[in-house]
Amino acid sequence: MIEIKHLAKTFSNHEIFSDINLTVNTGEILAIIGPSGSGKSTLLRCLNLLEQPDQGEVTIGDSHFTAPHISKKQAVKIRQESTMVFQQFNLFRQKTAWQNVAENLVTVKKIAKTAAKERALVELDKVGLSEYANFYPGQLSGGQKQRVAIARSLATDSKILLLDEPTSALDSELVGEVLTTLKSVVEEHPDYTVILVSHELEFVKEVATQVIFFEDGQIVESGQPKDVLSHPQETQTQRFLSRFT
Ligand code: ADP
Ligand code: MG
Numbered sequence: 001m002i003e004i005k006h007l008a009k010t011f012s013n014h015e016i017f018s019d020i021n022l023t024v025n026t027g028e029i030l031a032i033i034g035p036s037g038s039g040k041s042t043l044l045r046c047l048n049l050l051e052q053p054d055q056g057e058v059t060i061g062d063s064h065f066t067a068p069h070i071s072k073k074q075a076v077k078i079r080q081e082s083t084m085v086f087q088q089f090n091l092f093r094q095k096t097a098w099q100n101v102a103e104n105l106v107t108v109k110k111i112a113k114t115a116a117k118e119r120a121l122v123e124l125d126k127v128g129l130s131e132y133a134n135f136y137p138g139q140l141s142g143g144q145k146q147r148v149a150i151a152r153s154l155a156t157d158s159k160i161l162l163l164d165e166p167t168s169a170l171d172s173e174l175v176g177e178v179l180t181t182l183k184s185v186v187e188e189h190p191d192y193t194v195i196l197v198s199h200e201l202e203f204v205k206e207v208a209t210q211v212i213f214f215e216d217g218q219i220v221e222s223g224q225p226k227d228v229l230s231h232p233q234e235t236q237t238q239r240f241l242s243r244f245t
Contacts, residue, residue, distance in 0.1 A: 001026040001193040002160065007056030009042055016042045017217030020056070029186060029194040031204040031225070034214035035240060040197045044162045048082050049075050060160060082160035083153040087169050089145045091137045097124060098133040101152045123151035127181050143174030147181050154185065163196040179203045201244055205229055213237040
């Protein structure tokens with residue numbers, strides 16, 4: 001479902017990663033853990049071309065590109081294959097919750113506004129926010145904002161979710177509601193393929209099928225959550241995980 005070969009990205013002359021190779025099968029939930037600044041967000045952003053990779057091949061669902069020569073058509077197609085949930089929610093401040101969820105349906109999928117609104121309300125209900133459909137982001141808590149962003153992702157009908165530290169911007173008392181929402185999303189959609197960057201290790205243990213420890217643009221260690229998180233083999237992984245105990 002997701003295949004990454006020899007992916008490389010450099011910002012000016014700062015090499016972020018030079019040879020990432022990764023396969024995520026349909027229905028798998030790959031969790032990526034690793035220190036801040038190691039290139040996790042850049043990796044996810046390269047997958048939907050929010051960043052332009054320098055080299056490498058990516059296949060997502062039925063779409064494919066080989067960097068750096070990516071046609072507009074390929075870019076449009078690859079962006080439609082996945083949907084991303086960001087650390088900072090990325091909601092339109094001047095749009096209500098339902099308008100945020102409906103935005104992509106109206107502008108990209110060309111769905112009529114009434115139908116898009118109906119769909120948005122269905123998705124907001126799934127994340128427990130029916131009563132907040134007409135609220136603006138400024139009137140919502142961080143946890144509610146992130147649940148709106150999750151509803152927006154669900155509305156795209158994409159079966160590939162890229163979740164970039166979805167709870168790390170939240171006050172600790174708001175983390176639980178977002179993790180509960182995400183857990184029910186993946187439980188209800190076993191066909192979703194997910195890459196999740198998160199340091200909520202208990203959550204990762206519960207939902208992930210595969211874990212990668214990522215440091216300085218390298219996959220240091222990978223395997224099942226119970227192995228990587230409970231019995232890490234590499235000293236770098238051990239050092240990183242010791243911060244959480
Ligand atoms: P992580 O998500 O693991 O914290 P990032 O992918 O955000 O790491 O960042 C990896 C490195 O790339 C950092 O040193 C960061 O400063 C740098 N970086 C990220 N985005 C940009 C950008 N748009 N321009 C220049 N440098 C960037
Ligand atoms: Mg990041």
